[in-house]
Amino acid sequence: MSGYEARFRVWRGDVEGGGLQDFTVEVNEGEVVLDIVHRLQATQAPDLAVRWNCKAGKCGSCSAEINGRPRLLCMTRMSVFTREETITVTPLRAFPVIRDLVTDVGFNYTKAREVPAFVPPADLGPGEYRMMQEDVDRSQEFRKCIECFLCQDTCHVVRDHEENKPAFAGPRFLMRVAELDMHPLDAAGDTGLDRSRTAQDEHGLGYCNITKCCTEVCPEGIRITDNALIPLKERAVDRKYDPLVWLGSKIGRRSRDGS
Amino acid sequence: MSVVDRQEWDVVVVGAGGAGLRAAIEARERGARTAVICKSLFGKAHTVMAEGGIAASMGNVNSGDNWQVHFRDTMRGGKFLNQWRMAELHAQEAPQRVWELETWGALFDRTKDGRISQRNFGGHEYPRLAHVGDRTGLELIRTLQQKIVSLQQEDFRETGDHESRLKVFQECTVTRVLKEDRVVSGVFGYERESGRFFVLQAPSVVIATGGIGKSFKVTSNSWEYTGDGHALALLAGAPLLNMEFVQFHPTGMVWPPSVKGILVTESVRGDGGVLRNSEGKRFMFDYVPDVFKEKYAESEEEGDRWYDDPDHNRRPPELLPRDEVARAINAEVKEGRGSPHGGVFLDVSTRMPADVIRRRLPSMYHQFKELADVDITAEAMEVGPTCHYVMGGIAVDSDTAAARGVPGLFAAGEVAGGMHGSNRLGGNSLSDLLVFGRRAGRYAAEHAAGRADGGRRARVDDAQVDAAAAEALRPFSAEAHEPADGPPENPYTLHQELQQTMNDLVGIIRREAEMKQALEKLAELRVRARRAGVEGHRQFNPGWHLALDLRNMLLVSECVARAALERTESRGGHTREDHPSMDRRWRPAHLICSLADPAGEAAGDPATTDPERGRIALERQATEPIRPDLLALFDKEELVKYLADEELEGRSE
Numbered sequence: 001m002s003g004y005e006a007r008f009r010v011w012r013g014d015v016e017g018g019g020l021q022d023f024t025v026e027v028n029e030g031e032v033v034l035d036i037v038h039r040l041q042a043t044q045a046p047d048l049a050v051r052w053n054c055k056a057g058k059c060g061s062c063s064a065e066i067n068g069r070p071r072l073l074c075m076t077r078m079s080v081f082t083r084e085e086t087i088t089v090t091p092l093r094a095f096p097v098i099r100d101l102v103t104d105v106g107f108n109y110t111k112a113r114e115v116p117a118f119v120p121p122a123d124l125g126p127g128e129y130r131m132m133q134e135d136v137d138r139s140q141e142f143r144k145c146i147e148c149f150l151c152q153d154t155c156h157v158v159r160d161h162e163e164n165k166p167a168f169a170g171p172r173f174l175m176r177v178a179e180l181d182m183h184p185l186d187a188a189g190d191t192g193l194d195r196s197r198t199a200q201d202e203h204g205l206g207y208c209n210i211t212k213c214c215t216e217v218c219p220e221g222i223r224i225t226d227n228a229l230i231p232l233k234e235r236a237v238d239r240k241y242d243p244l245v246w247l248g249s250k251i252g253r254r255s256r257d258g259s
Numbered sequence: 260m261s262v263v264d265r266q267e268w269d270v271v272v273v274g275a276g277g278a279g280l281r282a283a284i285e286a287r288e289r290g291a292r293t294a295v296i297c298k299s300l301f302g303k304a305h306t307v308m309a310e311g312g313i314a315a316s317m318g319n320v321n322s323g324d325n326w327q328v329h330f331r332d333t334m335r336g337g338k339f340l341n342q343w344r345m346a347e348l349h350a351q352e353a354p355q356r357v358w359e360l361e362t363w364g365a366l367f368d369r370t371k372d373g374r375i376s377q378r379n380f381g382g383h384e385y386p387r388l389a390h391v392g393d394r395t396g397l398e399l400i401r402t403l404q405q406k407i408v409s410l411q412q413e414d415f416r417e418t419g420d421h422e423s424r425l426k427v428f429q430e431c432t433v434t435r436v437l438k439e440d441r442v443v444s445g446v447f448g449y450e451r452e453s454g455r456f457f458v459l460q461a462p463s464v465v466i467a468t469g470g471i472g473k474s475f476k477v478t479s480n481s482w483e484y485t486g487d488g489h490a491l492a493l494l495a496g497a498p499l500l501n502m503e504f505v506q507f508h509p510t511g512m513v514w515p516p517s518v519k520g521i522l523v524t525e526s527v528r529g530d531g532g533v534l535r536n537s538e539g540k541r542f543m544f545d546y547v548p549d550v551f552k553e554k555y556a557e558s559e560e561e562g563d564r565w566y567d568d569p570d571h572n573r574r575p576p577e578l579l580p581r582d583e584v585a586r587a588i589n590a591e592v593k594e595g596r597g598s599p600h601g602g603v604f605l606d607v608s609t610r611m612p613a614d615v616i617r618r619r620l621p622s623m624y625h626q627f628k629e630l631a632d633v634d635i636t637a638e639a640m641e642v643g644p645t646c647h648y649v650m651g652g653i654a655v656d657s658d659t660a661a662a663r664g665v666p667g668l669f670a671a672g673e674v675a676g677g678m679h680g681s682n683r684l685g686g687n688s689l690s691d692l693l694v695f696g697r698r699a700g701r702y703a704a705e706h707a708a709g710r711a712d713g714g715r716r717a718r719v720d721d722a723q724v725d726a727a728a729a730e731a732l733r734p735f736s737a738e739a740h741e742p743a744d745g746p747p748e749n750p751y752t753l754h755q756e757l758q759q760t761m762n763d764l765v766g767i768i769r770r771e772a773e774m775k776q777a778l779e780k781l782a783e784l785r786v787r788a789r790r791a792g793v794e795g796h797r798q799f800n801p802g803w804h805l806a807l808d809l810r811n812m813l814l815v816s817e818c819v820a821r822a823a824l825e826r827t828e829s830r831g832g833h834t835r836e837d838h839p840s841m842d843r844r845w846r847p848a849h850l851i852c853s854l855a856d857p858a859g860e861a862a863g864d865p866a867t868t869d870p871e872r873g874r875i876a877l878e879r880q881a882t883e884p885i886r887p888d889l890l891a892l893f894d895k896e897e898l899v900k901y902l903a904d905e906e907l908e909g910r911s912e
Contacts, residue, residue: 047803050801055481117364126358136366
């Protein structure tokens with residue numbers, strides 16, 4: 001495959017407004033959409049704003065929408081498009097535009113602060129933690145999250161519903177609650193914090209009707225809905241209506257610590 | 260012009276990777292009001308790219324490990340050029356720093372008995388790297404990020420403001436460290452989003468900006484790695500140490516072109532992957548240098564047995580320190596035994612079952628599948644050297660991380676020099692970030708507290724702020740400046756020429772004539788960079804940002820080239836074709852770079868348009884003798900290979 005000229009339409013503008021701008025730009029073998037955006041910067045539009053960092057799908061900076069679908073620019077190969085296709089690149093729709101492809105993702109940082117942190121067990125010092133691999137597997141899956149916020153962008157609860165944002169943490173931060181709830185040594189319960197109940201009461205888990213849009217766009221392939229959100233809903237329900245389940249989980253943890 | 264937002268803080272940390280965040284946590288926990296400034300979003304720093312693990316002699320997998328063994332490995336890896344006190348502190352404190360992460364919520368992979376698992380890595384005698392699959396850096400950055408959030412939650416409960424004691428200024432760039440009477444007084448920077456300037460006044464500044472890889476064409480480093488902290492320190496009057504030592508990681512992707520340089524983790528080899536040339540030969544057996552002969556397997560059979568029985572076999576030579584492996588690959592390719600796209604083959608597909616590969620190396624599986632259409636469970640990867648890490652950096656005090664000669668300035672992580680000597684072992688960078696990030700945060704907080712008591716906090720004067728603002732705005736008026744010099748230059752073009760120059764002329768194998776040529780080219784680029792012009796306005800303008808970063812890359816590149824030209828031996832991350840061996844007489848020598856014309860630089864208009872002179876003065880300094888009890892950790896037969904005669908004599912006295 002040799003080089004060719006591709007047609008791109010890139011949204012340009014700022015908080016005042018803007019529109020799609022047409023470009024014709026060279027594409028070479030093996031390139032990804034971010035390479036093409038960089039070529040536009042270097043040759044045609046030096047002030048074209050885009051966020052990026054690692055260019056290897058590890059940092060989650062270059063999130064945008066390509067032909068309307070939330071994706072990482074650095075992990076979208078040009079070879080998935082035909083040469084005739086016009087490729088449209090627009091900023092994440094759920095967040096306010098700052099400039100061109102860069103949006104204000106502050107919503108996510110606000111939500112991150114609303115999730116109470118890991119609570120270390122009072123009876124264990126550094127170096128004394130013992131956890132079995134099978135007990136950390138699930139939380140480790142959630143910790144693969146690169147915080148690209150594509151799931152937050154695609155989630156229909158907030159995508160076109162600004163009014164839901166105050167009450168809804170979004171898939172990423174509900175998953176964070178699940179991660180801490182499933183952490184084998186998190187001692188939040190000892191402080192009176194029931195994480196799965198707060199997911200329901202304070203982080204808007206009830207808004208989620210498990211359409212799995214978040215799982216579909218996750219570049220890390222994390223099964224957000226099946227492994228985080230649905231179990232969290234089940235645990236919230238269990239603990240709400242069955243104090244014995246809650247008590248049982250506490251006793252289970254204690255006995256393991258004591259062994 | 261000096262209508263610039265000013266704020267007061269106790270400690271300002273520049274950089275939000277592992278070192279910066281660890282420093283900020285420490286400073287805040289010791290009571291200092293702490294600001295962190297980073298170029299990217301919070302949580303995106305280059306540390307997320309670290310794959311293999313954190314080196315710490317916890318002894319969870321092999322109980323023979325301890326800090327002395329780790330210290331020895333680190334010194335050997337650095338070919339004894341390390342600032343030995345740093346290597347000692349690092350080896351001693353790394354386990355505590357890893358365990359502490361668990362108390363903040365980190366979830367490392369586990370051993371069968373529930374402790375933190377540790378994996379093998381190049382140059383480490385025992386399995387030593389705490390890890391999470393091949394995404395350890397992400398775990399590190401996220402844990403530190405979440406610890407910062409938890410501190411902010413505490414502050415919110417007490418003060419009603421999350422950012423009252425610890426604030427992250429994200430997507431901001433610092434262009435100058437400010438001083439009053441030779442003492443640090445704060446930083447000047449701009450918000451990338453709006454282009455607005457700001458000044459943070461503070462008695463302590465910690466530089467934790469990472470490396471310089473973006474000066475090279477083929478690199479594993481992200482756009483942020485433009486040597487900002489190195490340049491900020493130089494411009495503030497602090498010297499840089501041993502800048503000739505640049506690590507080329509042996510295994511970067513070589514195809515397709517757009518991903519050339521992206522890292523392929525050393526864990527691939529640590530977990531059993533092997534290197535082969537186009538003839539199918541495991542060539543590393545031909546490249547074991549004399550100093551390492553007794554420690555590495557002589558046959559494939561022995562090397563293969565080592566994975567299961569490390570006590571009775573020696574490790575395979577694929578696990579030599581990175582500098583050795585990178586040179587070997589370079590030599591194989593040069594002699595015509597390379598892979599189709601100019602690398603060599605790295606194979607795990609014939610060494611492990613597919614499901615094990617997918618579990619232990621998930622990011623690598625994903626990366627090759629998505630970016631190169633290669634299934635690493637079924638075929639070999641093609642890999643070659645890529646610019647990865649700079650061992651050189653700001654000269655610091657080992658215990659306090661204080662930069663030499665500038666009170667109030669501290670440095671930690673990749674931007675600090677000394678710790679790794681001439682070559683860094685894999686896994687030692689994440690532990691370095693934690694150990695020295697914490698130390699920098701501690702001593703920066705103490706320094707700030709001492710200054711606060713005296714009540715002598717200086718207010719940054721307007722003239723300094725005006726000069727910094729004028730310097731930052733220069734690219735917008737490129738046409739108005741010195742029109743006789745020539746037309747405005749495209750910063751992207753200048754950057755590409757710089758990268759090509761450093762890659763070709765001061766790269767993995769160096770020659771005197773080429774480095775001289777590089778210095779001439781750098782002088783030309785320096786003149787042209789003064790005309791780097793940009794279009795548009797100050798709001799999120801990447802062309803403008805690059806034009807400003809060019810100053811830093813040019814300064815740092817000159818340091819690398821000058822030091823590399825001076826050191827007439829080959830050692831670690833510095834290989835001279837015209838001086839191919841390690842020379843014991845160079846062991847006690849450090850090369851120090853500082854500004855040639857500090858007064859001119861401070862005024863923002865240095866007399867540097869003279870291409871002959873350059874901006875950097877180079878000086879050779881004798882190193883502090885290694886403490887006898889540390890030397891006693893090595894056999895005399897081994898020391899003879901490294902130490903200069905006078906150092907050995909000193910030992911026998």
